[in-house]
Amino acid sequence: MTVPLSTVDPAVAPAPPATGPRGPGATGGRRRRVLLRIGALLVLYVLWEIAARTTRNPAFIPSPAAVWHQLIVTSTTHDGIRGYSGHLLIEHLGVSLRRILVGSVIGVAGGLVLGLLMGTVTVLRIVVEPVVTFVRALPPLAYFSLFIIWFGIDETPKLWLLSIAALPPVAVATAAAVLSAPAGLIEAARALGASRWATVRDVVLPSALPEIGTGVRLAVGVAYSSVVAAETINGVPGIGGMIRDAQRYSQTDVVVLGLFAIGLSGLLIDALLRTAENRLIPWRGRS
Amino acid sequence: MTVPLSTVDPAVAPAPPATGPRGPGATGGRRRRVLLRIGALLVLYVLWEIAARTTRNPAFIPSPAAVWHQLIVTSTTHDGIRGYSGHLLIEHLGVSLRRILVGSVIGVAGGLVLGLLMGTVTVLRIVVEPVVTFVRALPPLAYFSLFIIWFGIDETPKLWLLSIAALPPVAVATAAAVLSAPAGLIEAARALGASRWATVRDVVLPSALPEIGTGVRLAVGVAYSSVVAAETINGVPGIGGMIRDAQRYSQTDVVVLGLFAIGLSGLLIDALLRTAENRLIPWRGRS
Amino acid sequence: GNGAASGTNKAEAKTIRLAYQAFPSGDLIVKNQGLLEKALPDYKITWTKFDSGASINTAFVAKSVDIAAIGSSPVARGLSAPLNIPYQVAFVLDVAGDNEALVARNGSGVADVAGLRGKKIGVPFASTAHYSLLAALDQAGVKESEVTVVDLEPQDILAAWTRGDLDAAYSWLPSLDDLRKTGKVLIASRQLATAGKPTLDLGVVSTAFAQAHPEAVDAWRKVEAQALDLIATDRAAAAKAVGQELNISPADAEHQLSQGVFLKPADLASDEWLGTEAKVGKLAENLVSAAQFLKDQQKIDAVPDLATVQKSVYVKGLPDVLSH
Amino acid sequence: MSSAIELAGVQHSYGDVTAVGPVDLVVPPGEFLVLVGASGCGKSTLLRLIAGFEQPTRGTIRTAGEPPVPGRGAGLVFQQPRLFPWRTVGGNVALALKYAGLPTDRVGELLESVGLHDVAHRRTWQISGGQQQRVAIARALAVDNPLLLLDEPFAALDALTRERLQEDLREVSARTGRTCVFVTHSVEEAVFLGSRVVVLTARPGRVALDLPVNLPRTGVSPSRLRALPEFAALRATVRSAFEELPV
Amino acid sequence: MSSAIELAGVQHSYGDVTAVGPVDLVVPPGEFLVLVGASGCGKSTLLRLIAGFEQPTRGTIRTAGEPPVPGRGAGLVFQQPRLFPWRTVGGNVALALKYAGLPTDRVGELLESVGLHDVAHRRTWQISGGQQQRVAIARALAVDNPLLLLDEPFAALDALTRERLQEDLREVSARTGRTCVFVTHSVEEAVFLGSRVVVLTARPGRVALDLPVNLPRTGVSPSRLRALPEFAALRATVRSAFEELPV
């Protein structure tokens, strides 16, 4: 699918040559991939079942059946109660996904701008880079209270938290990638009469795209994993709020269900991002 | 210092040419840098002082003087009490730094191995990549209680948490960088008779180093910002535990002091990492 | 991996692992003055700070603690399915008094609990204050659905309060002090306690530990009782010890201590609380009612029956142990 | 009008490696200057100095009376194609037009002029080495700069394509009166293209021979030009200057 | 012994672009085969097929009787230098020796053999284009492979260096009896080096002329060889084959 090296089966060494970027058997590869993944899932499931049966403590490791049961309970209305804490699982997830989406978009956009500026404008790098490094070392749990003072307890502080969590990977990756932009191509653009800004737009940015893509994927992951922190405050509805609540009442099966909801939707979004990346960056490995 | 583009003053457009990778005025640049940073610090300080004076609520924004006072209090023995909660600030920080260090090292090593394997062995990528994506979407706060149940309340669960937090940036960055390895150079190595493993070691890994470096810096930052989450349980001594404690008692000046301790030591470590990176990667922008 | 592996069966090692929390109580005095260490010189004693009952429950599940200071609400949870933590309540550290209260913000126009209808109230979920708030609402005939209850940690309540985002809050010291400055107390836990809905801070002992080391449990109860005596007799000394543990001034600590209800050691064995070996006290009923509350909240699957809970009250040697 | 290029005592060092100089050289407008010299003698460095990508360690450089600034008034073909992999072949040429504020519909025509058909939509790694080099030439020729700097532009081309492009370049420069500096390893090419040939010594490159070429630049067919006895004589002069250099 | 290289009906397409073929070619061991053809006609593709980096779309390839595997039994000089920027110049050459399990103390000698002194410690971007190409040659020659595939290795070199390296290569191949496939754009070079010259048609490259060169390969000085009338005749034959190709 990608660079020759990676399409090669490790069993055959030294690797046989691949026929260009897209080798034959791409469809055979897809079937094999699906089979492998299903196999891996089955193995994980069996391991889980065994672990649950041997520990025999649902507070440690809830059984798959218990989690499945919670999935049904939280997705339906039982005894006049809708799902969990009055909201269906899908609603919790939806609210959180919206927050993650908005937070990621803001964080990625901010990180991109900051990273580009840090990478290209020396004065800004000198002043802004330490600030970014400082901020990204700070634990969200520690400064979240300040956000409440500034932004209240509704959506705003949550979005701020997620944005600030998502910003550093993009900013750092972009700044680093910009510094790694191929000197030869920057010269080529300048020789063609490109202005400073045109050079950034037409050379530096495209050459940084693969690394920026990685930064974006990391950023969305970080936003995801910050959703519980963001929803410590007034977090219901919200998958993070649900998990927190369940945690405090030791409802491990609901916690695990929430983790699955987060992890699976995270997988989906990452797959989308990866597809977009491959479309946008056909020149990977060629510069 | 690096690529011509970035050493150029933005005021002069189109940029005048730089004379090679290390332009003249490197020492003049250093003085300017120090001056700029001191200036920025002063501005921040004045802003803080103004904010503290106008809000007049030390529970929200403690004055610089109050934080300074806490620095002295927590760093000395007063009325028979050592520092904060029986430990000096430097001890809290030291304990946490040790945790961050161990967690980062484990996480980075694990991420590197996983990333390399994911990038080079197709079967592993198909199976392991979704797992990594899944795990990195999970909020540490959600699964930390599982760690407590599995590993007790001492160092082990904290180190696990920090390692798992630090792993994904390195793993994702490494895997992506490996896929971006220049196809031409991989062919060159194979033409020289390199084995599969030699190609990885001599081409793929070096070409991925700049991006891995970014991943490592992000990983250490993530470990830093996870230290409060890791120290929610049995976290004293520890800077995260100290911050949480202070937070519960609305001792905002101690919280801010803790944030400074984290942020500044984070800056220092990042600077070390950056220096190491520049030493290790003289070819940045040349491949 | 030390927690799960070692556990309490390592009786020969003679160690006691105590979990404590940062609320003012005799427990902090015991720790600060090293009373237990003096009473049991041949035990290796470790103190671990926790910041919520939930995490202490988790630590019990992980077999990482032997004795803990924990609120009545998490204990009710721990004793119910699915957790069924094998621990027993062996001490009442304090009863919430004026140190936990429901406060309405000046300007919210709320004059009494019934006036909270349609208002926004902040409270840390799963805490004793949460339990008390719902009890207070119930008492006043306000349905939970008629108000907006927001999950906030005490420090966050203060922040949201200052902004005017909350109309009322049920919280505890020290943030309660700040709330009271700009608000009006609607009801305090002291009143709820007299109305039969007390919230308590309890001392619990893991069953395995209590069976292996009954003499250590006795020693622990004695020093806790000693601390209660100190609070009653020498407030200043007690405040100094508590203040040191909480990183606050002795004056602040004294102020906080003065608002809690600390029982006399002798009262502990009364029918009102733990009771005696012959007859377990009302505490068990209180825990059952807390569990019922959790069941109503859909947080536990089933309410344990009274007999089971009574077995989980450690009354061995009562009342003699506490009367020195 | 001032000289197109003026080098006075120019010397350039990379760290402690002196690559060029000192060189004194005055190039009047319209001149077609060909630089010849051993591999590593400093030809590319000299071109980069004239383009403004390097600052001389000693001496001064003026192009059209001003210190050179990259991208101002000079088209440059680097020794490597340096195509942008994120743009198609056509997109690479279009970029040059865009920067000059010209309409981008001339892309096809420009590619055609270097003998490339049907590759405009390809990615840059989907064409051969010689094709890449021709794209770089088309890109540099897209804009009518008064100065043209070419670093071995035809090195990767077969004899026929090379001759055709040589003739085109000769014709263009004669017609438009642009100043050209052309680096080559082929003595034949040097004499055919140049109105003046400069042979550099081994590193650090200094002027070893500065030879005016007084062959007719128009009105003679290329093959007849190559067959002239003066052509052979000039070729021999350059070649022997080359051979007599101390190594 | 079987043929060094055997191509039977070999054809190669990149997507819908057919680059080469069909080509049938048998190269006996010890032959010095030179490939000539227009830019973009498929020379590099043919070399990559023989090296095992591409699989033929049709037909079969054998080197020493086996399907070719990259890095096994063949040294390869790509059209671009492809040096590793994370290694010094010397480190690049050392790598080749390391992979062959040879001691790395021959690095200096190998660099010397391509006319490079004092650059072993430099970074790869601190040497000129021609020097880079020579490092790539030294790297490929470090190991004695029975087969040597060279894609325009001397394109970036000045006339004198080029001639010296041509003579070295001619001498080495004659002495060691290695099989060589050499791509060039210079007809002169083709005739001088080759024991056989193959001219390819324009894309898709097919064999247009397959010419044995029966010049003495030893015992004659290079300048005398170039002066032989047979040399001129062969050069003319190749050149005209080239010119007669349909474009």
Ligand SMILES: Nc1ncnc2c1ncn2[C@@H]1O[C@H](COP(=O)(O)OP(=O)(O)OP(=O)(O)O)[C@@H](O)[C@H]1O
């Ligand atoms: N990846 C590719 N996709 C599509 N077409 C390609 C690809 N690589 C090469 N080609 C085309 O195949 C043909 C042969 O390419 P090849 O590189 O073999 O030419 P060549 O004879 O080496 O030319 P040159 O002398 O310019 O190096 C060219 O027309 C080229 O445009």
Ligand SMILES: Nc1ncnc2c1ncn2[C@@H]1O[C@H](COP(=O)(O)OP(=O)(O)OP(=O)(O)O)[C@@H](O)[C@H]1O
């Ligand atoms: N960055 C650098 N650092 C040190 N030395 C360098 C650097 N760049 C070039 N050199 C040296 O300077 C000399 C001149 O290099 P230059 O590229 O100008 O040569 P050239 O005449 O273009 O050679 P070629 O014909 O091989 O392209 C060479 O000997 C080279 O090794």
Ligand SMILES: [Mg+2]
């Ligand atoms: Mg050069």
Ligand SMILES: [Mg+2]
């Ligand atoms: Mg080629």
